[in-house]
Every structure is written in C-alpha cells, then in structure tokens.
Amino acid sequence: MICSRLTSACLPSLWIDRAAIHSPWLLPADASAHGPALDHHLLLNLWVALALLTLAHLILLIGLFARRHSEPTRLWRIEYLPLTVLALLFASLTLKAERLWAASRYTGASPTALQVEVTGVQFAWYFRYPGPDATFGITRPSLVAPGEGNPLGLDPSDPHSADDQVTSQLVLPANREVDLRLRAQDVIHGFSIPEMRLKQNAVPGQTIHLHFTPTTPGTYAILCTQLCGLGHYRMNATLLILPPNQFATWLAAKQKAAP
C-alpha cells in the first residue's frame, strides 16, 4: 500500500488525474491497488521508447545531412557498446515487469478474499456470489435456461446453490481483495476492466482465478476484449465499487430478496 502511494506520488499529476477520463490522450483513471505501479512502469516504458525513437531518428538525420566522411570507425563503439546498453536497459525493464507480474499473478488471492464468479456468455457477463454458506453451488450446462431466470444452469438439487446470488452488475466493496473465478459458457471472452488495469480471457472448459483490490468507490466499465461474435462490441457490464458498509447493506438486501 505504501509502495503504491509512493509510486503514484512521483507520477506527473496529469497522469492519474480523474479528469483524464475526458481526454482522449491518456489512460483512464486508475482505481485499483496494483494499478499505480503498473501505470508507473507503463509510463517509464513509454518514455524509454520515445527517447530511443528520438535518438535513433536524430542519428539517422544527422548522418544523412553531415558531410561525407570515410574514416574507419571502431566497431565496439558503434556496435557492441550500444547493444550492451540496450541489453542492460531491456533486461532491467523485464526484471521490473516480472516482479510486478509475479506479485499479481504468481500466487492466488488470500483465503479471506471476497469470492465472486464471473461467467461470460454471448453477449453478457454474469456475476455470482456464493451466499452465506461461502460455497458455489454446482452448475450444469444442460440446466441453463436464461428465460427461466437460470442463465448459469444452477443445479437446484445441490444444497449449496440455494443461497447463490446471480447478478448482471458486479458490486464490490472498496479496499478488500476480490478473488474472481472466471468462466465462459460458450466461446472465449475477454474480461477487462480498464480502470482496474485488469484483463484476462475467460476460456470455456477452464476456471481461471484473478485477484485484485479495488480502491476508489464509483462505477466502472467492464468490457469484452476477445472477439466473441457479432455482439462483441456491446458485451459490457458495470462495476460498482461501494464503501464497505454500503456493500454489506447491498449484500444483505440482495440475500433477503432471494426466494
């Protein structure tokens, strides 16, 4: 937490300004715990690319406009030295990227994380909360019946399924880690929340875990980013981040409304 505050403090303020969402020029606002470090690394990479781009073009242009010159040049100075510098530069960027990647993906969520299941279906996202028993009921593809209010095919004979809550909006508490179980019912979908700096394909036949901690209450876009058919562009949902007490109220109301 301290680490991410530090990195966000040293960024240009424009970069993380929420007003940036209205500008086509920059990243959308960042509302997740791991996001600032990612943004910082991305910005660093963009600056490095821009610097190398400028440098290479300058060398090209100066070389083209300068007087002809045929003195022998030492190979190490224009071949091995630049290559070594580039190798070190790219190695250090890789190393930093790997550390960030490992932090978010090498291990799973903590056991106390909030469990939510995400299912992608042509062309909608469904979210399932396990209910007070903290266990997801069994789903069967043969029982899927969106018209009868059972889009995920929950098996009524499984005692765990009775208290499961299925929603079309993802509601999460701020500042608590979430453990998402990502599934797809039909084809591959891309689960993406740009403002949470989160993207992971949902693959039929696989359950993929993804964990993150939202920080800033608000509403955010959930997109599908893997071409999944003609409705791909309108396969979106809304993420609502609530302060923890409001989330508890929402969850209780949801459970009371359940039959």
Next chain:
Amino acid sequence: MTPPFNTPPAHPHPTTVNIRTLRAVVFTTDHRVIGIQYLVLALISVVIGTLLSLLMRIHLVWPNWPLPLHGPILPEDYLALVTIHGTIMLFFVLTTAPQSGFGNLILPAQIGARTMAFPALNAASFWLTAAALVVLLGSTFVPGGAAISGWTAYPPLSAITSAGPGQALGMDLWLTSIALFAIASTASSINTLTTIIRNRCTGMTWERLPLTVWGWFTAALLSIIAFSVLLAAILLLLCDRHAGTSFFLPNGDLVNGILHKGGNGSPLLWLHLFWFFGHPEVYIAILPGMGLTSMLLANFSHRRVFTYRTMIATTLLIGFLGILLWGHHMFVAGLNPFASSAFSISTMAIALPAAAKVLSWLATTWRSRPSYKTPMLFALGFVSLFITGGLTGPILAQPILDEYLHNTFFVVAHFHLIMAMAGVFGLYAATYYWFPLLTATRNHPGRLLSEPLGHLHFWCTLLGAYAVFLPMHLTGLAGEPRHYAQLTGIPGPGGSLSPAGALLSHTLPLNQFITYAAIFLATAQLVFLFNLTHSLRKGKFASSNPWRATTLEWHPTMNPFTLLTASDTPEMSVHRAPCHYQSNKSEVSFLPQWEPIPLAQDEIEDATDTKPE
C-alpha cells in the same frame, strides 16, 4: 566481353496467335513470369484490402453511413471486413509479394541461377495461391456471410457452425482458403530453399550471398515450419466442425442453446498451434524487406553494409527466436503465468538482433551523403517505421503491461507500423528499385518509374502512415479495444449509456482524425498507381545498371525480362561479397560481384567488418 544489352534472340518466336500467348502466360513455368503473376495478385489484393480498411474506418466514425448497394454496415459486416482485411493483407500481400513475387523475379538472378529448382512446382504454387484468393473472396457471397472470427479464428466460435453469422459455410471456405495458401506457401518455400542451396553460381559462397537472399532463405525456412503447423491445425479444426472430434472443444460447451458433449479438448490448443504459426508469419513478411533495406542503404550510400556477417547472423537469429516466442500473444489467454514469464524473456531477447540491424543501418548511412533516389527514400522510410513500430514491441512483451494493452488499438498501432507499413515500404522500395527488371522485354530495355512522382508518393505515404498509426497508440492507451463495431451510443445492460459507452466514446475525436488520415494515405497511393501504369508504357528507358548496383540481377545478361536460351547466357561467376564501393573526394567507383578485376582495395575484402566502408 559481356554481350550488349538485350541481344535479340537468334530465332524469334512467331508472333500472333493470341491463344498461344495466353497459354504461354497462364501455364508458364518461367519463374520471372510467375513472379509477375504473384505481384499482380498481390496488387489486386492490396487494393481490395485497402478499400475494406477504409470502410472500417469510415464506419467507426460515421456509423450510420450506408454502404452503397448494401445499406448500413451491421456488426457482422464490420467483423467480416476486419477478418477479410486482415487475411488478405497478411497472406496475399505481405507474404505473397516479397516472398513469392520478388523472390521469383529476382532471387535466381541474384544468386546467378538460370531458373528456380522446381519450375512446375512453382507454377502449381502460384495457381494454388490464386485459388486460395478466389475461395477467400467467394466466401463473402455465401449464405450466412463471410467468416467474422478475425484472422486468428479462435474456437469455439470458429469450431461450431451455429455460433453465429459467418461460422457456417463462410468459415469453411475461409479455412479452405488458408489451407490452400499454406500448401502453396510450403511448396514455394521448398522451391526457394532448394534453389538457394543448389543453384548458386560459381563463387557464390554463403558469405557472399546478398542480404536479400538471406532474408528470403530465412523466411522460407520459417514458412515451412510455420505453415505446416497451421495446416495441421486447420485440418483438426475442420474435423471438429464436421467429423465430431473435439480437439478444441471442452466438454459441456453450450453455444447458442446447443450443448456440445464429447471429448475434452481445449481452445488453448488452437491458440498454441495458431500462434506457433502466427508469430513467425510476421517475420516471414518482414525479413525480405529487412534484407533489401540493408542492400539499398549500402547501394545508395556507396558503402559496404556495416557488419555484413553479423547481419547474416542476426537474420538467422531473428528467424530462430521468432519461432520460440509465440506465447507472447497468450499472456492473458489462460496460460500459466510462469509460462508467460518465459515467453516474455524470449520476446525481449529478439529486440537485440533487431537492434543490431538498426545499428548497422544507421552506421551504413552515417555521414555517407547518399543519393536520394526513390528506392533509397523508401528504404530510409522502412528504417524509420521499423524503429517506431519496433520500440513498442518490448512494451507488449511485458505481461504486466500486456494486461492493460492486450487487444487494444495500441497493439493495432504496433503491428501496423512494423509489419504492415514497414512491410509495404519494403515492397515499394523493391518496386521502384527493380522496375527496370520487371519491364524489360525482348524488344526494349527496362523502364524506370518517374522520380518526381516517386518522391511525392514517398512523402505523402510516410506522412500518412505516421498520421494514421501514431494516434492509434493513444486510443489504445485510452482503453479502446479492437474489433469493436461501434464506439458511440453502446447501450449498457440497463439500456442507458453505460460506463462502457462513456469510456469508448471519448476517443471519437481522435478516431475521426485517424479516419481522415487513412483516407489521405489511401488517396496518396493513387500517385503510385498512376506512376505504375504511366511508366509501364512511357517511362524512361533504364541503362543496364541504373543504380550502379553490385548484385548479379543487374548483370547485363540477366537484364532481359524474357527467358534467354542457354547459349545466350555465359556462365557467371562471383568474385566478392556485394556492395563494394570505393570513394575518394570526387568520385565513387563500384565493383560488381561479377567483375573479375580486383581493385587494390579489394584485397582486404572481408576485413572491412571493422569499419563502415
């Protein structure tokens, strides 16, 4: 010693008889005619592909514009446009033109060979490629529509006929087209490899091969490896579609209300097989252009290629690493995160041979006062676009950054700059440079394309390329995903404008600019088409070696376009590596590979790796 340019053959063929001419052109096994056939096919393809991309751009910013004779562009129409544009450009332009087109036209001459190793196979490859194009274009007219799964055709979408529009007959035809192309490309590559290995003339050692030949050689190696895997994957997918297998389908997959029960396959298998082909494919498209750029920079700078041997090594190294890093397309696809780390490192590694190439190009032109003929301008443009597009590669190679950028327009910008634009600049450089060899006939020497029009074409294209693709990085950073048929007014789950709609619509002003720039870029190509058609008949006649080149395709007896009989072509032998230039204050002299007289300087031939000239 060398016969004068274009000695008329002793026994001219009887003229007239259109049918015979037609048959001769259609069923020819002459590699030069086949090369032209490939180039014409690529030209038709690039015109179609460009028009499709304009329709996409126009639809994105003016979604209500009705397409003449068609009406409004529906989401499935947009996705069909995306799919056909990607397929046609990648396969029938960027693979076909450099590898099969210029490969056939120039490669044998450059190594001092009379013909390709397997002339009949060569003709068969061309006609398979043409059939593949016809099948692809035909797929847009079948009931159910053209395939809409993008050029990557991920199952289960592509594996189940009822998964939506374009997944029935359209997808079968798409797969058939690519399968035919894969067979043709493999056969053509075997031909290329055999020709390079077997048909080199006396003295043409591996270290004296022009770098273009090394580009073709490596691309052909990659083609054989990659396309055979693609072909296998397509056959498996066709089995899944029609023979009840489930290589790519998990048990209990429920698509459009139809439950798939069966084996326990995985869509990830397709991703592995497809990208094992798909990534080398982009190097197949770009390697010949890289080789040509090296040669042109040296030629017009009157210098040797800086670090010639290293350039050979980096070409092979790029090819080798190119088949080890397919997984960087799969960081967020459901791959084990540890595997992502491995693929990330192998992808970063390829930046080094690529950087070594850029350093060589910069060193070759450094303080050289080159002559700015149009081929040189396009070679310089290639360098610029290669740098600009290449530098975003390492960014996308980092899984943590790919987690945000994957499938956004940032990726579209990256690969269009490095593969499509640099690739096309390589093709333009080749066309302007080799036009005299394309147009020489029995009756007259080759012609040159107009230089003023060439300069105009170059500057407009460079400006257009950057104006279209630089801003796409920004729309990508802003979160705009690929393959979205619509950016504005996307309804949320409740029907009102959703956060998704708000996120996407704020890139609209920038997208409008990109569309205007794309229209400008496409219009600028009319200058080229005019130059081409005009110069074909009225262009200036070229001398036998107009660019003072050192490679064998400019040998006087190699110049005539039509095939010489064996007696007309004296045995050729090669005495040195290409690009030997010498300069003092006023005069630049050059020493072709075929010229036996050594200059004093020539004694230290290959020791010159230590200095730029």
